[in-house]
Amino acid sequence: MSIESVRAFLAQHAPDVVVMVLDRPSETSWLSAAFRVEPAQIAKCLVLRIADREDVILMACGDARVDNAKAKVVFGGKARFVAAEEAAVLTGHVPGGMCPFGLISSLPIYCDLQLKRFDVVVTGGGATHGAVIIDPLRMAAITGAEWVDVCDQRVSG
Helix, strand or coil: CHHHHHHHHHHHHCCCCCCEECCCCCCHHHHHHHCCCCHHHECEEEEEEECCCEEEEEEECCCEEECHHHHHHHHCCCEEECCHHHHHHHHCCCCCCCCCCCCCCCCCEEEEHHHHHCCCEEEECCCCCEEEEECHHHHHHHHCCEEECCEEECCCC
């Protein structure tokens, strides 16, 4: 059902952007290879609870991690990850398919500045077998997202 809410949202706000149905569950390494993009371009959708009072969505690069100190300053309180089951209830999307499109709850949406490095990113499509390729600037524009600096890029060691 949630893939349909994503399709309906995109039909209204970005009719040229489609939800692709994949023949296997979306996983960062597989998506990166399949779409010939860097793992960082697989935009992950994180549901965060800020200071136990407000839930938000953060779109971040696939190779990034939330910097707790930065997030606390930007969001005005400690950010904690919402459990997958609760995040699914809040968004209407299952883990592995979460995205900022077609949400069932009105949650503030934020995009980490690192996403601006890319012309396109791949995000979930509302279901584990769905994906959306989109310019991150457009993703932010059609979802009303605010740009923030709350992540650090992972360094492979």
